[in-house]
Amino acid sequence: MHIAVIGEILWDVFDDEERLGGAPFNFAAHTAQLGSKVTFLSAVADDARGAAARAQARELGLDGPYLQTVDAPPTGHVSVQLDDGQPDYEIHRPAAYDALALDADDLDALAASAPDWLYFGTLFAHLPAPRAQLERLLEALPKAKRFYDVNLRKDSWSEPLLLTLLSRAQVLKINEDEARRLEELFGGPGRTLEHFAAWAARKWRLESVAITRGADGCSLFHDGCWVEAPSVAVELVDAVGAGDAFSAGLLYGLSQGWPAEKAGAFANRVGALVASRPGAVPRWRAEEAWALG
Numbered sequence: 001m002h003i004a005v006i007g008e009i010l011w012d013v014f015d016d017e018e019r020l021g022g023a024p025f026n027f028a029a030h031t032a033q034l035g036s037k038v039t040f041l042s043a044v045a046d047d048a049r050g051a052a053a054r055a056q057a058r059e060l061g062l063d064g065p066y067l068q069t070v071d072a073p074p075t076g077h078v079s080v081q082l083d084d085g086q087p088d089y090e091i092h093r094p095a096a097y098d099a100l101a102l103d104a105d106d107l108d109a110l111a112a113s114a115p116d117w118l119y120f121g122t123l124f125a126h127l128p129a130p131r132a133q134l135e136r137l138l139e140a141l142p143k144a145k146r147f148y149d150v151n152l153r154k155d156s157w158s159e160p161l162l163l164t165l166l167s168r169a170q171v172l173k174i175n176e177d178e179a180r181r182l183e184e185l186f187g188g189p190g191r192t193l194e195h196f197a198a199w200a201a202r203k204w205r206l207e208s209v210a211i212t213r214g215a216d217g218c219s220l221f222h223d224g225c226w227v228e229a230p231s232v233a234v235e236l237v238d239a240v241g242a243g244d245a246f247s248a249g250l251l252y253g254l255s256q257g258w259p260a261e262k263a264g265a266f267a268n269r270v271g272a273l274v275a276s277r278p279g280a281v282p283r284w285r286a287e288e289a290w291a292l293g
Contacts, residue, residue, distance in 0.1 A: 001255050003031055004115040004144065006041040006137055007124035008097040009057070009067070010076030011049055012240060012280065018049075019240070020056045021280040022076065022097070023121050023151050026244035029060045029281040030270065034252045039115060041066040041137070045096040049075035060281065066106065070099040080240065091123070091153055098130050107140040117251065118144040123156045125165060138168055149247050150174045152181065159185055171208040171254065172200065173247050179211055197221035210250055210264070212243060217268050220250075222260040229264030232292045234276040241280025246271035249289070266290070 007024025028040045040062040044050035046069050053075055057063040076095030081088045102110075118141055125131040138146070148169035150162070162185070166172070174182070179196050182188065186203070189195040197209040201221055209221040217231040249270030253263025269289035274282060 001117070001252075002037040002039070002113065002115045003028075003117040003119060003251070004039045004041065004110065004137070004141065005031070005119045006100075006134055007119075007121050008076055008095070009040075009042040009044060009053055010078055010095060010097065011053070012080045013077050014080050014082070018077070019279050020053055021078075021241060023149060023244050024119065024124065025057075025062070026241040026280045027119055027149070027247050028062055030241075030245045030248035030274070031251070032061050033284060034248060034286060036252065038062060039064060039066060039110065039113065041100060041102070041133075043068040043070050043096045043098075043100040045070055045072065045075040047075055049077065050096065066102075066110075068100060070096050072096075073098065082238070082240075089153060091156060093127065097124065098127055100130060100133050102133055102136060107136060110137070111140045115141060115144045116255065117147055119147045119149070119247075119251070120165070120168075121149045121151045122161065122165060123151065123153050125161060126156045126158070131161070145170050147171045147173070147247070147251055149244075150178050150182075151243070152178050166200075166204045169204065169206060171210070171251070172204070172206050173210045173212070173250065175212045175243070176214070193219055194221070194226045197226065208254060208260075210267070212246055212271075218246070218264050220260045220264045222254075222263075225260060227260045227264060229261060229268050232269050232272040234272045234292065237276055238278045238280075239275050242271045242275035244280070245274035 005028040008022035009025040010022040011018045012021040028038045032038045044053045073094040079090040146169045211219045219228045246267045249267035253266045273289045
């Protein structure tokens, strides 16, 4: 399986340390650990954080030709505060990933590589310049299935943007709070999560809607069927990156043609495993995820 991933690479800046992250980068790293081919598209600056980011990306196999180095703005970073292991983010923009620039040759080469999937999120597309790059990539890869992780961040989305991105997706990953927000914004049924998922699938012609529910696991509306997968109990160390690991596990399961129940269960386990370890992209193996619980 070949997955193209476009979006932010940035440093999560805590009180006592900095860790490389960004939802698309985290997703790409976890997907690569599942053995998939990953083409990562983003940018860092020619600065100390950029050099360190590129070095770590190289270790993870993500330092390909579409991880660009730009003169400005500086390499992306966010300030992170943890409350009982749950992150709260302050995003600093503009950032280097906003300056990603794909020319015609890049797009031709990407099209020739024929990715099976294209992953994107909301934060990267919030500003006009990176949104234009995403649109060009979507146009260049018409046969790639689209995985959209809503991942709403403060002051980094708008209703028109959400409508545009939802209309581009085939698989939607969202958390419970975000599902309720979409219902309020766009006139959903206001009933159960199952009703929401069925409504969203009809409204935006989605094949799958995955809803993460914290301690209650996840729910998945896939090909018209609703399933629920229970959570896996672990000692929470660091929730940063766990949702991105869930997305990687889910997409892997769906791409393998697994039943929805198995794909959801695996995604829960991968997310839980990552949450039990420090950092957004710890090293792990699929066997460790299956062994939980």
